[in-house]
Amino acid sequence: SIGGRVTLAAVSDSRAIRDSVPMIAEACGSAATPQVRNVASVAGNLLQETRCWYWRMERFDCVRKGGEGCPAREGEHRFHALFPEGPCLMVHPSNLAPALLLLDATIEVAGGDRESIPMADLQPDPTKDWRSTSVLAPGEVLTGIRFDPAPNSGFVALKQKQSFDWPMVSGYAVLDLDGDVIRSARTCAGAVAPRPRLLPAVDAALAGVSITDDAAIRKACDAATEGAAPLPGTTYKKTLLPVAIRRAVMAAANPGGDA
Template sequence: MEAFQWQQARSPEEAATLVTQTTAEAMLTLQGTPSAQQAVLVKAGGVDMLDLMKEGLVNPRCLMDISQLTELQGISHRDDGSLRIGAQTTLAQIATHPRLRQSHAALAQAAAMAASPQIRNRATLGGNLLQRPRCWYLRSTAHHCLRKGGGHCFAFAGDNRYHAVFANHGCAIVHPSTPATALLAFHAQVELFQPQGQRRMLPLEDFFVLPEADMHRENILAAGEILTAVWLPPQMQTNRSIYLQVAEREAFDWPLAAVAVVLDIDAADLCRQASIVLGAAAPAPWRVRQAEALLTGAEISGEMAEAAGAAALAGATSLTQNAYKLPLLATLVRRAVLVGAATLSQDRF
Protein backbone atom coordinates (compact mmCIF):
# COMPACT_ATOMS: atom_id res chain seq x y z
CA MET A 1 0.00 0.00 0.00
CA GLU A 2 1.27 3.48 -0.86
CA ALA A 3 1.62 6.21 1.78
CA PHE A 4 -1.40 8.50 2.06
CA GLN A 5 -2.60 11.46 4.12
CA TRP A 6 -5.51 11.32 6.53
CA GLN A 7 -8.07 14.00 7.19
CA GLN A 8 -10.84 13.88 9.78
CA ALA A 9 -13.95 15.52 8.31
CA ARG A 10 -15.58 17.99 10.75
CA SER A 11 -18.76 18.45 8.73
CA PRO A 12 -20.47 17.05 5.62
CA GLU A 13 -19.75 20.45 4.00
CA GLU A 14 -16.03 20.05 4.57
CA ALA A 15 -16.00 16.47 3.26
CA ALA A 16 -18.06 17.38 0.21
CA THR A 17 -15.79 20.32 -0.62
CA LEU A 18 -12.49 18.48 -0.28
CA VAL A 19 -13.30 15.08 -1.80
CA THR A 20 -12.18 15.11 -5.45
CA GLN A 21 -13.43 11.81 -6.89
CA THR A 22 -15.71 8.86 -6.32
CA THR A 23 -13.93 5.55 -5.80
CA ALA A 24 -15.35 4.32 -9.12
CA GLU A 25 -13.72 7.29 -10.89
CA ALA A 26 -10.47 6.67 -9.04
CA MET A 27 -10.43 3.06 -10.28
CA LEU A 28 -10.84 4.06 -13.91
CA THR A 29 -7.49 3.53 -15.56
CA LEU A 30 -7.16 5.39 -18.80
CA GLN A 31 -4.30 4.41 -21.14
CA GLY A 32 -2.58 2.55 -18.34
CA THR A 33 -2.21 5.58 -16.07
CA PRO A 34 -4.12 5.35 -12.80
CA SER A 35 -6.06 8.58 -12.44
CA ALA A 36 -6.34 7.97 -8.69
CA GLN A 37 -2.90 9.20 -7.63
CA GLN A 38 -4.01 12.68 -6.61
CA ALA A 39 -7.50 11.79 -5.43
CA VAL A 40 -9.06 12.65 -2.09
CA LEU A 41 -11.50 9.80 -1.38
CA VAL A 42 -14.17 9.16 1.27
CA LYS A 43 -13.47 6.54 3.91
CA ALA A 44 -16.23 5.34 6.28
CA GLY A 45 -15.62 2.01 8.10
CA GLY A 46 -12.72 1.41 5.71
CA VAL A 47 -13.47 -2.29 5.09
CA ASP A 48 -13.67 -1.99 1.30
CA MET A 49 -11.49 1.09 0.91
CA LEU A 50 -8.53 -0.50 2.68
CA ASP A 51 -8.99 -3.68 0.60
CA LEU A 52 -8.83 -1.66 -2.63
CA MET A 53 -5.75 0.22 -1.43
CA LYS A 54 -3.94 -2.94 -0.34
CA GLU A 55 -4.67 -4.51 -3.74
CA GLY A 56 -3.26 -1.45 -5.51
CA LEU A 57 -6.60 -0.71 -7.18
CA VAL A 58 -6.76 2.82 -5.76
CA ASN A 59 -3.88 4.92 -4.59
CA PRO A 60 -5.37 8.09 -3.06
CA ARG A 61 -3.32 11.06 -1.93
CA CYS A 62 -5.64 11.53 1.02
CA LEU A 63 -8.49 9.70 2.78
CA MET A 64 -11.32 11.86 4.11
CA ASP A 65 -12.58 10.04 7.19
CA ILE A 66 -16.29 10.74 7.72
CA SER A 67 -16.75 8.29 10.61
CA GLN A 68 -16.95 11.00 13.30
CA LEU A 69 -19.79 13.00 11.71
CA THR A 70 -22.64 12.80 14.23
CA GLU A 71 -25.27 13.80 11.65
CA LEU A 72 -24.54 10.55 9.82
CA GLN A 73 -25.01 8.32 12.88
CA GLY A 74 -27.94 6.39 14.29
CA ILE A 75 -31.47 5.24 13.59
CA SER A 76 -34.44 7.50 14.30
CA HIS A 77 -38.19 6.99 13.88
CA ARG A 78 -40.25 10.01 12.77
CA ASP A 79 -43.82 10.82 13.87
CA ASP A 80 -45.25 9.72 10.52
CA GLY A 81 -43.73 6.25 10.99
CA SER A 82 -40.84 6.77 8.58
CA LEU A 83 -37.34 5.79 9.57
CA ARG A 84 -34.01 7.57 9.02
CA ILE A 85 -30.86 5.47 9.11
CA GLY A 86 -27.68 7.58 9.15
CA ALA A 87 -25.08 6.46 6.62
CA GLN A 88 -22.54 5.79 9.40
CA THR A 89 -24.85 3.33 11.18
CA THR A 90 -23.12 -0.05 11.28
CA LEU A 91 -24.62 -3.26 9.96
CA ALA A 92 -24.48 -4.64 13.53
CA GLN A 93 -26.57 -1.69 14.80
CA ILE A 94 -29.15 -2.30 12.06
CA ALA A 95 -29.24 -6.05 12.73
CA THR A 96 -29.87 -5.60 16.46
CA HIS A 97 -32.09 -2.49 16.61
CA PRO A 98 -35.24 -3.68 18.49
CA ARG A 99 -37.77 -1.42 16.79
CA LEU A 100 -36.33 -1.89 13.31
CA ARG A 101 -36.39 -5.66 13.80
CA GLN A 102 -40.15 -5.31 14.30
CA SER A 103 -40.98 -2.74 11.64
CA HIS A 104 -38.49 -3.78 8.91
CA ALA A 105 -37.59 -7.38 9.73
CA ALA A 106 -36.17 -8.18 6.28
CA LEU A 107 -33.62 -5.36 6.59
CA ALA A 108 -32.48 -6.46 10.04
CA GLN A 109 -32.21 -10.04 8.76
CA ALA A 110 -30.20 -8.99 5.70
CA ALA A 111 -27.81 -6.92 7.81
CA ALA A 112 -27.40 -9.83 10.24
CA MET A 113 -26.47 -12.22 7.40
CA ALA A 114 -23.88 -9.97 5.74
CA ALA A 115 -20.18 -10.75 6.14
CA SER A 116 -19.04 -11.70 9.68
CA PRO A 117 -19.62 -10.28 13.20
CA GLN A 118 -16.30 -8.39 13.15
CA ILE A 119 -17.05 -6.81 9.77
CA ARG A 120 -20.64 -5.94 10.75
CA ASN A 121 -19.30 -4.05 13.77
CA ARG A 122 -17.15 -1.91 11.50
CA ALA A 123 -19.01 -1.72 8.17
CA THR A 124 -21.39 1.20 7.74
CA LEU A 125 -24.61 1.24 5.73
CA GLY A 126 -23.29 4.00 3.44
CA GLY A 127 -20.05 2.16 2.74
CA ASN A 128 -21.95 -1.07 2.23
CA LEU A 129 -24.18 0.45 -0.44
CA LEU A 130 -21.16 2.04 -2.13
CA GLN A 131 -18.66 -0.85 -1.94
CA ARG A 132 -17.27 -1.91 -5.31
CA PRO A 133 -18.40 -5.22 -6.86
CA ARG A 134 -16.63 -8.49 -6.10
CA CYS A 135 -15.93 -9.60 -9.71
CA TRP A 136 -12.46 -11.10 -9.40
CA TYR A 137 -11.34 -9.54 -12.69
CA LEU A 138 -12.34 -6.10 -11.42
CA ARG A 139 -10.37 -6.78 -8.24
CA SER A 140 -7.26 -7.96 -10.10
CA THR A 141 -4.66 -5.44 -11.24
CA ALA A 142 -3.75 -7.94 -13.97
CA HIS A 143 -7.13 -7.55 -15.71
CA HIS A 144 -7.92 -4.19 -17.30
CA CYS A 145 -11.60 -4.90 -17.80
CA LEU A 146 -14.45 -2.77 -19.17
CA ARG A 147 -15.55 -1.54 -15.74
CA LYS A 148 -12.08 -0.07 -15.13
CA GLY A 149 -11.94 1.61 -18.52
CA GLY A 150 -10.46 -1.31 -20.46
CA GLY A 151 -11.83 -2.84 -23.65
CA HIS A 152 -12.77 -6.35 -22.59
CA CYS A 153 -14.95 -8.27 -20.13
CA PHE A 154 -13.04 -11.31 -18.89
CA ALA A 155 -16.04 -12.90 -17.20
CA PHE A 156 -17.96 -14.03 -20.29
CA ALA A 157 -15.31 -16.48 -21.47
CA GLY A 158 -13.82 -16.83 -18.00
CA ASP A 159 -15.00 -17.84 -14.54
CA ASN A 160 -18.50 -16.42 -14.19
CA ARG A 161 -19.96 -18.73 -11.54
CA TYR A 162 -20.83 -15.84 -9.17
CA HIS A 163 -21.98 -13.42 -11.87
CA ALA A 164 -25.33 -11.96 -12.88
CA VAL A 165 -28.25 -13.80 -14.49
CA PHE A 166 -30.17 -10.58 -15.31
CA ALA A 167 -29.04 -7.46 -17.20
CA ASN A 168 -25.67 -9.12 -17.74
CA HIS A 169 -24.84 -7.90 -21.23
CA GLY A 170 -21.56 -6.01 -21.46
CA CYS A 171 -20.63 -6.40 -17.78
CA ALA A 172 -22.04 -9.14 -15.54
CA ILE A 173 -21.29 -8.00 -11.99
CA VAL A 174 -23.78 -8.68 -9.22
CA HIS A 175 -24.43 -5.86 -6.80
CA PRO A 176 -22.44 -6.71 -3.64
CA SER A 177 -24.70 -5.14 -0.98
CA THR A 178 -26.88 -7.56 1.00
CA PRO A 179 -28.89 -4.83 2.83
CA ALA A 180 -29.64 -3.14 -0.53
CA THR A 181 -31.87 -6.07 -1.52
CA ALA A 182 -34.10 -5.48 1.52
CA LEU A 183 -33.91 -1.68 1.30
CA LEU A 184 -35.26 -1.77 -2.24
CA ALA A 185 -38.12 -4.06 -1.20
CA PHE A 186 -39.10 -1.34 1.33
CA HIS A 187 -38.88 1.39 -1.36
CA ALA A 188 -36.08 3.21 0.46
CA GLN A 189 -34.82 6.65 -0.49
CA VAL A 190 -31.26 7.95 -0.25
CA GLU A 191 -30.30 11.40 1.09
CA LEU A 192 -27.23 12.96 -0.56
CA PHE A 193 -25.26 16.03 0.50
CA GLN A 194 -23.83 17.88 -2.48
CA PRO A 195 -20.63 19.95 -2.73
CA GLN A 196 -22.70 23.12 -3.28
CA GLY A 197 -24.34 22.55 0.11
CA GLN A 198 -27.76 21.34 -1.09
CA ARG A 199 -29.30 18.02 -0.24
CA ARG A 200 -31.14 15.79 -2.66
CA MET A 201 -33.36 12.78 -2.02
CA LEU A 202 -34.03 10.10 -4.56
CA PRO A 203 -35.45 6.57 -4.64
CA LEU A 204 -32.78 3.93 -4.05
CA GLU A 205 -34.01 2.28 -7.24
CA ASP A 206 -32.95 5.38 -9.21
CA PHE A 207 -29.63 5.61 -7.36
CA PHE A 208 -28.33 2.38 -8.91
CA VAL A 209 -27.06 2.23 -12.49
CA LEU A 210 -27.08 -0.78 -14.83
CA PRO A 211 -24.14 -1.44 -17.18
CA GLU A 212 -26.26 -0.57 -20.21
CA ALA A 213 -26.53 3.00 -18.83
CA ASP A 214 -22.97 3.31 -17.48
CA MET A 215 -20.40 0.54 -17.47
CA HIS A 216 -18.01 2.27 -15.06
CA ARG A 217 -20.08 2.75 -11.93
CA GLU A 218 -22.85 1.09 -9.90
CA ASN A 219 -24.63 4.26 -8.78
CA ILE A 220 -25.05 7.91 -9.68
CA LEU A 221 -23.05 9.32 -6.74
CA ALA A 222 -21.15 12.35 -8.05
CA ALA A 223 -17.65 13.38 -6.99
CA GLY A 224 -17.87 15.18 -3.65
CA GLU A 225 -21.37 13.94 -2.87
CA ILE A 226 -21.76 12.39 0.57
CA LEU A 227 -24.45 9.81 1.27
CA THR A 228 -25.85 11.10 4.56
CA ALA A 229 -28.81 8.79 5.23
CA VAL A 230 -31.26 6.20 3.97
CA TRP A 231 -34.98 6.80 4.55
CA LEU A 232 -37.66 4.12 4.81
CA PRO A 233 -41.31 5.09 4.29
CA PRO A 234 -43.90 4.20 6.98
CA GLN A 235 -45.04 0.57 6.93
CA MET A 236 -48.64 -0.64 7.10
CA GLN A 237 -49.48 -2.47 10.35
CA THR A 238 -50.33 -5.46 8.17
CA ASN A 239 -46.94 -5.57 6.42
CA ARG A 240 -44.71 -8.57 6.96
CA SER A 241 -41.26 -8.97 5.48
CA ILE A 242 -38.56 -11.57 5.18
CA TYR A 243 -35.03 -11.87 3.75
CA LEU A 244 -33.60 -15.26 2.70
CA GLN A 245 -30.30 -16.14 1.10
CA VAL A 246 -28.18 -19.11 0.06
CA ALA A 247 -24.41 -18.89 0.44
CA GLU A 248 -21.53 -21.34 0.24
CA ARG A 249 -20.69 -20.53 3.87
CA GLU A 250 -22.93 -19.47 6.74
CA ALA A 251 -20.72 -16.44 7.48
CA PHE A 252 -17.84 -14.40 6.03
CA ASP A 253 -19.22 -14.63 2.50
CA TRP A 254 -21.52 -12.98 0.00
CA PRO A 255 -24.72 -14.81 -1.04
CA LEU A 256 -25.04 -16.87 -4.22
CA ALA A 257 -28.71 -15.95 -4.38
CA ALA A 258 -31.00 -13.87 -2.16
CA VAL A 259 -34.51 -12.45 -1.94
CA ALA A 260 -36.35 -9.87 0.13
CA VAL A 261 -40.15 -10.00 0.19
CA VAL A 262 -42.56 -7.46 1.73
CA LEU A 263 -46.23 -8.51 1.77
CA ASP A 264 -49.29 -6.53 2.79
CA ILE A 265 -52.08 -9.03 3.44
CA ASP A 266 -55.59 -7.91 4.38
CA ALA A 267 -58.06 -9.39 6.90
CA ALA A 268 -59.51 -11.66 4.21
CA ASP A 269 -56.03 -13.10 3.56
CA LEU A 270 -55.73 -11.38 0.18
CA CYS A 271 -52.40 -9.88 -0.76
CA ARG A 272 -52.95 -6.13 -1.18
CA GLN A 273 -49.37 -5.46 -2.26
CA ALA A 274 -46.20 -7.47 -2.80
CA SER A 275 -42.65 -6.22 -3.15
CA ILE A 276 -40.08 -8.81 -4.25
CA VAL A 277 -36.38 -8.06 -4.87
CA LEU A 278 -33.63 -10.50 -5.85
CA GLY A 279 -30.06 -10.15 -4.62
CA ALA A 280 -26.80 -11.55 -6.11
CA ALA A 281 -28.70 -11.80 -9.38
CA ALA A 282 -28.06 -8.57 -11.31
CA PRO A 283 -25.76 -5.51 -11.37
CA ALA A 284 -28.33 -3.80 -9.11
CA PRO A 285 -30.88 -5.24 -6.64
CA TRP A 286 -33.44 -6.73 -9.03
CA ARG A 287 -37.14 -6.05 -8.58
CA VAL A 288 -39.30 -8.81 -10.08
CA ARG A 289 -42.46 -6.98 -11.08
CA GLN A 290 -44.13 -9.93 -12.85
CA ALA A 291 -43.99 -11.96 -9.64
CA GLU A 292 -45.29 -8.96 -7.64
CA ALA A 293 -48.21 -8.50 -10.06
CA LEU A 294 -49.10 -12.18 -9.83
CA LEU A 295 -49.51 -12.01 -6.05
CA THR A 296 -51.33 -8.69 -5.91
CA GLY A 297 -55.02 -9.35 -5.21
CA ALA A 298 -54.44 -13.09 -4.74
CA GLU A 299 -54.65 -15.39 -1.75
CA ILE A 300 -51.20 -16.79 -0.99
CA SER A 301 -51.09 -20.54 -1.51
CA GLY A 302 -48.42 -23.09 -2.35
CA GLU A 303 -49.37 -22.83 -6.04
CA MET A 304 -49.25 -19.03 -6.01
CA ALA A 305 -45.84 -19.03 -4.32
CA GLU A 306 -44.54 -21.56 -6.86
CA ALA A 307 -45.87 -19.44 -9.72
CA ALA A 308 -44.25 -16.32 -8.21
CA GLY A 309 -40.91 -18.19 -8.10
CA ALA A 310 -41.23 -19.09 -11.77
CA ALA A 311 -42.33 -15.55 -12.72
CA ALA A 312 -39.31 -14.12 -10.90
CA LEU A 313 -37.05 -15.67 -13.53
CA ALA A 314 -38.65 -13.80 -16.45
CA GLY A 315 -35.91 -12.33 -18.62
CA ALA A 316 -33.06 -14.26 -16.97
CA THR A 317 -30.06 -14.99 -19.19
CA SER A 318 -27.58 -17.27 -17.47
CA LEU A 319 -23.90 -17.44 -18.44
CA THR A 320 -21.75 -20.54 -18.97
CA GLN A 321 -21.29 -21.34 -15.24
CA ASN A 322 -24.12 -19.72 -13.31
CA ALA A 323 -27.36 -21.44 -14.46
CA TYR A 324 -27.48 -23.04 -11.00
CA LYS A 325 -28.65 -19.64 -9.69
CA LEU A 326 -32.02 -19.91 -11.46
CA PRO A 327 -33.54 -22.73 -9.38
CA LEU A 328 -31.98 -21.20 -6.24
CA LEU A 329 -33.70 -17.86 -6.89
CA ALA A 330 -37.06 -19.44 -7.78
CA THR A 331 -36.97 -21.58 -4.62
CA LEU A 332 -36.02 -18.63 -2.42
CA VAL A 333 -38.92 -16.58 -3.80
CA ARG A 334 -41.37 -19.45 -3.21
CA ARG A 335 -40.15 -19.99 0.36
CA ALA A 336 -40.05 -16.29 1.23
CA VAL A 337 -43.61 -15.74 -0.02
CA LEU A 338 -44.90 -18.74 1.94
CA VAL A 339 -42.99 -17.94 5.14
CA GLY A 340 -43.90 -14.24 4.90
CA ALA A 341 -47.59 -15.05 4.58
CA ALA A 342 -47.40 -17.72 7.32
CA THR A 343 -45.78 -15.23 9.72
CA LEU A 344 -48.82 -13.04 9.30
CA SER A 345 -51.25 -15.89 10.07
CA GLN A 346 -49.26 -16.95 13.14
CA ASP A 347 -49.28 -13.40 14.46
CA ARG A 348 -52.98 -13.02 13.93
CA PHE A 349 -54.23 -16.29 15.43
Protein backbone atom coordinates in the same frame (compact mmCIF):
# COMPACT_ATOMS: atom_id res chain seq x y z
CA SER B 1 -34.64 6.35 9.11
CA ILE B 2 -31.05 5.14 9.53
CA GLY B 3 -27.88 7.25 9.56
CA GLY B 4 -25.33 6.48 6.86
CA ARG B 5 -22.59 5.68 9.39
CA VAL B 6 -24.67 3.24 11.43
CA THR B 7 -23.12 -0.23 11.39
CA LEU B 8 -24.80 -3.28 9.90
CA ALA B 9 -24.64 -4.91 13.35
CA ALA B 10 -26.49 -1.99 14.95
CA VAL B 11 -29.23 -2.16 12.30
CA SER B 12 -29.54 -5.91 12.67
CA ASP B 13 -29.74 -5.66 16.48
CA SER B 14 -32.25 -2.80 16.52
CA ARG B 15 -35.59 -3.92 17.96
CA ALA B 16 -37.30 -0.95 16.27
CA ILE B 17 -35.99 -1.93 12.81
CA ARG B 18 -36.67 -5.62 13.38
CA ASP B 19 -40.32 -4.90 14.33
CA SER B 20 -41.03 -2.27 11.67
CA VAL B 21 -39.03 -3.65 8.69
CA PRO B 22 -37.75 -7.16 9.47
CA MET B 23 -36.39 -7.51 5.91
CA ILE B 24 -33.85 -4.73 6.61
CA ALA B 25 -32.71 -6.24 9.91
CA GLU B 26 -32.35 -9.69 8.32
CA ALA B 27 -30.49 -8.38 5.27
CA CYS B 28 -27.97 -6.49 7.42
CA GLY B 29 -27.62 -9.36 9.88
CA SER B 30 -26.91 -11.85 7.10
CA ALA B 31 -24.12 -9.88 5.39
CA ALA B 32 -20.48 -10.92 5.71
CA THR B 33 -19.31 -11.89 9.21
CA PRO B 34 -19.93 -10.58 12.75
CA GLN B 35 -16.51 -8.89 12.65
CA VAL B 36 -17.28 -7.12 9.34
CA ARG B 37 -20.81 -6.16 10.43
CA ASN B 38 -19.42 -4.52 13.56
CA VAL B 39 -17.49 -1.99 11.46
CA ALA B 40 -19.18 -1.89 8.03
CA SER B 41 -21.62 1.00 7.63
CA VAL B 42 -24.94 1.20 5.87
CA ALA B 43 -23.46 3.73 3.41
CA GLY B 44 -20.39 1.58 2.78
CA ASN B 45 -22.58 -1.45 2.19
CA LEU B 46 -24.72 0.34 -0.40
CA LEU B 47 -21.70 1.85 -2.15
CA GLN B 48 -19.31 -1.13 -1.99
CA GLU B 49 -17.55 -2.13 -5.21
CA THR B 50 -18.16 -5.35 -7.09
CA ARG B 51 -16.85 -8.60 -5.65
CA CYS B 52 -15.82 -9.76 -9.17
CA TRP B 53 -12.43 -11.41 -8.71
CA TYR B 54 -11.15 -10.14 -12.07
CA TRP B 55 -11.96 -6.59 -11.03
CA ARG B 56 -10.13 -7.10 -7.75
CA MET B 57 -6.96 -8.55 -9.34
CA GLU B 58 -4.62 -5.95 -10.77
CA ARG B 59 -3.32 -8.14 -13.59
CA PHE B 60 -6.73 -8.36 -15.30
CA ASP B 61 -8.12 -5.58 -17.45
CA CYS B 62 -11.84 -5.14 -18.23
CA VAL B 63 -14.48 -2.62 -19.30
CA ARG B 64 -15.37 -1.82 -15.69
CA LYS B 65 -11.76 -0.72 -15.16
CA GLY B 66 -11.95 1.42 -18.29
CA GLY B 67 -10.22 -1.16 -20.49
CA GLU B 68 -11.43 -3.75 -22.96
CA GLY B 69 -13.61 -6.88 -22.66
CA CYS B 70 -14.74 -8.94 -19.71
CA PRO B 71 -12.56 -11.90 -18.70
CA ALA B 72 -15.43 -13.27 -16.59
CA ARG B 73 -17.46 -13.99 -19.74
CA GLU B 74 -15.21 -16.87 -20.80
CA GLY B 75 -13.67 -17.39 -17.38
CA GLU B 76 -14.83 -18.06 -13.80
CA HIS B 77 -18.25 -16.48 -13.47
CA ARG B 78 -20.29 -18.70 -11.18
CA PHE B 79 -21.14 -15.77 -8.89
CA HIS B 80 -21.97 -13.44 -11.78
CA ALA B 81 -25.21 -12.42 -13.46
CA LEU B 82 -28.29 -14.44 -14.31
CA PHE B 83 -29.76 -11.31 -15.91
CA PRO B 84 -26.77 -9.52 -17.51
CA GLU B 85 -27.29 -5.84 -18.31
CA GLY B 86 -24.57 -4.05 -20.22
CA PRO B 87 -21.03 -5.29 -20.86
CA CYS B 88 -20.06 -5.89 -17.19
CA LEU B 89 -21.41 -9.21 -15.90
CA MET B 90 -21.14 -8.40 -12.19
CA VAL B 91 -24.01 -8.71 -9.72
CA HIS B 92 -24.84 -5.94 -7.27
CA PRO B 93 -23.09 -6.97 -4.04
CA SER B 94 -25.21 -5.20 -1.40
CA ASN B 95 -27.71 -7.11 0.75
CA LEU B 96 -29.32 -3.83 1.67
CA ALA B 97 -29.86 -2.28 -1.78
CA PRO B 98 -32.74 -4.54 -2.96
CA ALA B 99 -34.59 -4.03 0.34
CA LEU B 100 -34.34 -0.25 0.01
CA LEU B 101 -35.48 -0.40 -3.61
CA LEU B 102 -38.58 -2.38 -2.61
CA LEU B 103 -39.36 0.20 0.09
CA ASP B 104 -38.97 3.15 -2.34
CA ALA B 105 -36.43 4.52 0.14
CA THR B 106 -35.01 8.02 -0.01
CA ILE B 107 -31.23 8.43 0.17
CA GLU B 108 -30.17 11.56 2.05
CA VAL B 109 -26.98 13.19 0.77
CA ALA B 110 -24.80 16.20 1.60
CA GLY B 111 -21.87 18.02 0.03
CA GLY B 112 -23.46 18.61 -3.37
CA ASP B 113 -26.34 20.62 -4.79
CA ARG B 114 -29.16 18.28 -3.66
CA GLU B 115 -30.42 16.85 -0.38
CA SER B 116 -31.78 13.50 -1.46
CA ILE B 117 -31.89 10.89 -4.23
CA PRO B 118 -34.62 8.25 -4.73
CA MET B 119 -33.12 4.80 -4.09
CA ALA B 120 -34.15 3.79 -7.63
CA ASP B 121 -31.79 6.48 -8.98
CA LEU B 122 -28.78 5.90 -6.70
CA GLN B 123 -27.09 3.57 -9.17
CA PRO B 124 -26.57 4.53 -12.81
CA ASP B 125 -28.19 2.46 -15.55
CA PRO B 126 -25.61 -0.33 -16.08
CA THR B 127 -26.31 -0.39 -19.82
CA LYS B 128 -25.10 3.23 -20.02
CA ASP B 129 -22.54 3.52 -17.21
CA TRP B 130 -20.92 0.23 -16.19
CA ARG B 131 -18.05 1.78 -14.22
CA SER B 132 -19.71 3.71 -11.36
CA THR B 133 -21.21 2.26 -8.20
CA SER B 134 -23.45 5.31 -7.72
CA VAL B 135 -24.47 8.67 -9.15
CA LEU B 136 -22.90 10.54 -6.21
CA ALA B 137 -20.73 13.44 -7.37
CA PRO B 138 -17.16 13.89 -6.08
CA GLY B 139 -17.41 15.26 -2.53
CA GLU B 140 -21.01 14.16 -2.09
CA VAL B 141 -21.65 11.82 0.86
CA LEU B 142 -24.52 9.60 1.89
CA THR B 143 -25.79 10.78 5.29
CA GLY B 144 -28.91 8.71 5.84
CA ILE B 145 -31.77 6.62 4.50
CA ARG B 146 -35.51 7.17 4.96
CA PHE B 147 -38.20 4.55 4.37
CA ASP B 148 -41.69 3.62 5.51
CA PRO B 149 -42.37 0.67 7.81
CA ALA B 150 -43.14 -2.71 6.22
CA PRO B 151 -43.84 -5.15 9.05
CA ASN B 152 -44.77 -7.90 6.57
CA SER B 153 -41.42 -7.96 4.82
CA GLY B 154 -38.95 -10.79 4.41
CA PHE B 155 -35.39 -11.50 3.26
CA VAL B 156 -33.77 -14.84 2.46
CA ALA B 157 -30.21 -15.47 1.26
CA LEU B 158 -29.12 -18.72 -0.36
CA LYS B 159 -25.41 -19.07 0.28
CA GLN B 160 -22.61 -21.46 -0.50
CA LYS B 161 -21.11 -20.76 2.95
CA GLN B 162 -23.32 -19.65 5.82
CA SER B 163 -20.90 -16.88 6.81
CA PHE B 164 -17.98 -14.94 5.35
CA ASP B 165 -19.54 -14.74 1.92
CA TRP B 166 -22.07 -12.98 -0.29
CA PRO B 167 -25.30 -14.80 -1.27
CA MET B 168 -25.47 -16.79 -4.49
CA VAL B 169 -29.06 -15.53 -4.77
CA SER B 170 -31.25 -13.53 -2.39
CA GLY B 171 -34.98 -12.90 -2.22
CA TYR B 172 -36.93 -9.95 -0.82
CA ALA B 173 -40.68 -9.56 -0.35
CA VAL B 174 -43.09 -6.97 1.03
CA LEU B 175 -46.70 -8.10 1.44
CA ASP B 176 -50.00 -6.36 2.04
CA LEU B 177 -52.15 -9.06 3.62
CA ASP B 178 -55.87 -9.39 4.19
CA GLY B 179 -55.85 -12.27 6.66
CA ASP B 180 -54.18 -15.12 4.77
CA VAL B 181 -54.76 -13.55 1.36
CA ILE B 182 -52.08 -11.49 -0.37
CA ARG B 183 -53.78 -8.24 -1.33
CA SER B 184 -50.62 -7.06 -3.09
CA ALA B 185 -46.96 -8.04 -3.13
CA ARG B 186 -43.66 -6.51 -4.12
CA THR B 187 -40.67 -8.77 -4.67
CA CYS B 188 -37.07 -8.25 -5.64
CA ALA B 189 -34.05 -10.43 -6.38
CA GLY B 190 -30.48 -9.79 -5.25
CA ALA B 191 -27.17 -11.18 -6.55
CA VAL B 192 -28.56 -11.94 -10.00
CA ALA B 193 -28.03 -8.69 -11.94
CA PRO B 194 -25.81 -5.59 -11.88
CA ARG B 195 -28.62 -3.84 -10.01
CA PRO B 196 -31.38 -5.15 -7.73
CA ARG B 197 -34.03 -6.74 -9.93
CA LEU B 198 -37.70 -6.02 -9.26
CA LEU B 199 -40.03 -8.90 -10.18
CA PRO B 200 -43.37 -7.45 -11.37
CA ALA B 201 -44.47 -10.76 -12.94
CA VAL B 202 -44.18 -12.45 -9.53
CA ASP B 203 -46.02 -9.56 -7.86
CA ALA B 204 -48.92 -9.85 -10.32
CA ALA B 205 -49.13 -13.62 -9.90
CA LEU B 206 -49.13 -13.38 -6.08
CA ALA B 207 -52.04 -10.92 -5.89
CA GLY B 208 -55.15 -12.63 -4.51
CA VAL B 209 -53.30 -15.83 -3.56
CA SER B 210 -53.61 -17.30 -0.06
CA ILE B 211 -50.33 -17.77 1.76
CA THR B 212 -51.58 -21.26 2.67
CA ASP B 213 -51.85 -22.20 -1.04
CA ASP B 214 -48.37 -23.64 -1.51
CA ALA B 215 -48.92 -24.68 -5.15
CA ALA B 216 -50.09 -21.19 -6.16
CA ILE B 217 -47.21 -19.52 -4.30
CA ARG B 218 -44.68 -21.81 -6.01
CA LYS B 219 -46.22 -21.16 -9.43
CA ALA B 220 -46.16 -17.40 -8.86
CA CYS B 221 -42.52 -17.45 -7.74
CA ASP B 222 -41.49 -19.46 -10.81
CA ALA B 223 -42.13 -16.24 -12.77
CA ALA B 224 -39.00 -14.78 -11.11
CA THR B 225 -36.83 -16.29 -13.85
CA GLU B 226 -38.69 -14.59 -16.73
CA GLY B 227 -36.11 -12.92 -18.95
CA ALA B 228 -33.16 -14.85 -17.50
CA ALA B 229 -30.14 -15.11 -19.80
CA PRO B 230 -27.74 -17.27 -17.78
CA LEU B 231 -24.06 -17.63 -18.48
CA PRO B 232 -22.89 -21.26 -18.63
CA GLY B 233 -21.75 -21.01 -15.01
CA THR B 234 -24.82 -19.21 -13.62
CA THR B 235 -27.55 -21.53 -14.90
CA TYR B 236 -27.90 -22.93 -11.37
CA LYS B 237 -29.20 -19.52 -10.24
CA LYS B 238 -32.33 -20.16 -12.32
CA THR B 239 -33.15 -23.03 -9.98
CA LEU B 240 -32.30 -21.09 -6.82
CA LEU B 241 -34.13 -17.85 -7.59
CA PRO B 242 -37.77 -19.05 -7.31
CA VAL B 243 -36.82 -20.81 -4.06
CA ALA B 244 -35.32 -17.63 -2.58
CA ILE B 245 -38.35 -15.57 -3.58
CA ARG B 246 -40.83 -18.12 -2.22
CA ARG B 247 -38.98 -18.29 1.10
CA ALA B 248 -38.88 -14.49 1.29
CA VAL B 249 -42.65 -14.38 0.68
CA MET B 250 -43.23 -16.90 3.47
CA ALA B 251 -40.89 -14.95 5.77
CA ALA B 252 -42.85 -11.77 5.01
CA ALA B 253 -46.11 -13.55 5.79
CA ASN B 254 -44.72 -14.81 9.08
CA PRO B 255 -42.19 -12.24 10.35
CA GLY B 256 -40.03 -13.63 13.13
CA GLY B 257 -41.02 -17.21 12.28
CA ASP B 258 -39.38 -19.92 10.19
CA ALA B 259 -39.33 -19.13 6.45
